[in-house]
Amino acid sequence: MKIRSDIVQMYRDIHSWVGILAGLFLFVAFYAGSISIFESSLQNWLTTPPDLPAPVAMKQVPELMHKAFTAYPEAQREYKIVLSPTHSLPARLIWPVKAGQRHAGPTEMVAAALAPDGHLITVKYKPSEVAHFIDKLHENVGLPVFMPFSRWFMGIVTLLYAIALVSGVIIFLPLLAKNLFALRLVQGTWKKWLDIHNLLGVFSLPFHIVIALSSVLFAYYGVIYDVQSAMFSAPEPIPHHIAAHRMAQSIAPLAPVEIVEALAKQAPGFVPDVLDYATAEKNELTLRIIGHDERYMMRGPAGGLAELDPWSGKILSADYMPGLQSRSFGILTTFVALHFGSFGGITVKIGYVILGFAGAFLFYSGNRLWLISRYRKEQKNGATEPGMGTKLLTRLTYGSIFGCISGISVIIGIGLLSSYSGSFLTVSLLYYGVFCACLCVSFLVPDRLRIRILGTWSFIATVLVLFVVLYKYL
Incomplete structure (x- = not known):
């Protein structure tokens, strides 16, 4: 495909500058995002x-x-009724120490169980x-x-990311047939990178297009959600007067096992994981079923949810x-699921992890190219x-790149070795402490030692995490 050389040069400049502006942020997003594909599993590993x-x-x-x-x-x-207990949901019945924090991340909980003699046992965790x-x-x-x-x-970073994708495709099209499978590892640093x-860019382009589009959705989700709510009305819940009448008459809701049976009749194949009960306005009892069905796209990283009538199921x-x-709603769910990899089971998730790490390396290689090219221009002058x-x-x-890798490895390693879960602030300070330490090293050490020191430290920190995992779980 032929494109005028001045147009190609213009898009090459756009690609270079947009890439260097957004590349470091996108590296962190892709590296951390690859790990968070298995957020639920990681949380279970790290929770005592x-x-x-x-x-x-x-x-x-x-x-x-x-x-x-x-x-x-x-x-x-x-409170929650847990159908399949895990380390982070360790009992059949749990509730938060402080109610009203459903969307605030992990919070202090109370887990309840019955002793062999039938008396109640509760533990905070x-x-x-x-x-x-x-x-x-x-x-x-x-x-x-x-x-x-x-x-x-x-x-904003996501929009720059989209511009980089478009400009990258345009500058590569004239050389597509010649350079599609080129890999010159021994013909100079610049050609290698x-x-x-x-x-990496060409063969993972569909993945990056999906991530860019869905990231824009997340960035402006509040605005999009308001539009969605205005255009697509949800089914009406039980009228308040009916719920209040039931409460006044002391009509007991269905038992959890009956709720599960009623749900199975209406949605065969949907596997419930948690029954999430809450008392809303006017003492109305609400019930959300959190579960998964890998035959379909799912709205959240770990599955989807449905609202049920606690009295009829x-x-x-x-x-x-x-x-x-x-x-x-299915259209929006498709975008979300394609971002999280919440479809197709474990195979798709592993594929997303590989593509995510490859994406992080794509941005690292792009920054290396920019730096090499800039220094060459300076030498010519x-x-x-x-x-x-x-x-x-x-x-x-x-x-920043080695700081991100090291910081994530350190907080995971300490989380595995320590029974103390720590507050969000503690974890944040630990990560940013390691991150800033790597930045200081990068600014203070000579050029010839920078990659060697930071790369060695990141490698050791990451390998130690693997050894800790093997030691703890094998």
């Missing part, structure tokens, strides 16, 4: 389960609920914050997650339920060493 008797059978759950709510009446405001922090690091493209503008900044960058809303969504701007960007590139 409380010492409790084995979960009761589902038929005994009403007895457990009665004893727990008699001892802790406040638990009725918000808190799931690990590490996996949640890594996911937030991915969402906020490496910025401190408590910054209120980080989500909007992520949207160019071929690696082109190879009838599905009230299936807007976020795989397999039963309307076409309009008579410079004997890199200019101040080139030095600054070189130090930022290596410091």
Whole structure:
């Protein structure tokens, strides 16, 4: 395909500058995002389960609920019935110490169980914050997650990412047939990094298009959600007067095992994981079923959800339920699922991890190319060493990239070795402490030692995590 050389040069300049501006943020987003594909599994690994008797059978759950709510009446405001307990959901019945924090990440919980003699046992525990922090690091493209503008900044980076994709395709098209499979590893540093960058970019282009489009959706989700709510009305919930009448008449909701049976009749193939109860306005009891169905695209990283009537078991809303969504909600779910890899089971997730790490390396190679090209131009103009701007960007590139790798490895390693889950702030300070230390090393050590020191440290930190995993779980 022939494109005028001046047009190709213009897009080459756009690609270079957009890439260097967004590349470091995108490296963090892709590296952390690859790990957060398995956020639920990582959280289970890093959470020390409380010492409790084995979960009761589902038929005994009403007895457990009665004893727990008699001892802790406040638990009725918000509680979960766990169908498949894990380390982070370790008991059949759990509730938050402080209600109203459904979307605040891991919070301190109370887990309840029955002893062999039938008396109630409760234990406070808190799931690990590490996996949640890594996911937030991915969402906020490496910025401190408590910054209120980080989500909007992520949207700007995503738009730059889309521009880089378009401009990269345009400059590569004239050389597509010649350089598609080129990999010149022994013909100079610049050619080596160019071929690696082109190879990764071309063959993972569909993946990057999907991630770019879905990232824009997440960045401006609040605006999009308002439009979605205005255009696509959800099914009406049970009227408040009916719910209030039921409460006044002391009509008991269905037992959890009956809820599961009613759901199975309406949505065969949907596997419920958690029954999430809460008391809303006017003392109305609400029920959300969180589960998964790998035959369909799913709205969240770990599955979807449905709203049910706690008294009849009838599905009230299936807007976020795989397999039963309307076409309009299904379109948005497709974008979300393609971003998270929440379809097709473990095979797709492993594929997303590989593509994510390859994407991170794509941005690293792009920055290397930019730095090499810039120094070459300076040499042609008579410079004997890199200019101040080139030095600054070189130090930022290596410091931030190796800082990200090292920081994530350190917080995972400490999370595996320590039974203390730590607060979100503690995990944040530990990560950014390591990150800033790597930046300082990058700015202070000589050029010839920078990659050697930072690369060795990142490699050791990451390999030690693998050894800790092998030691702890094998």
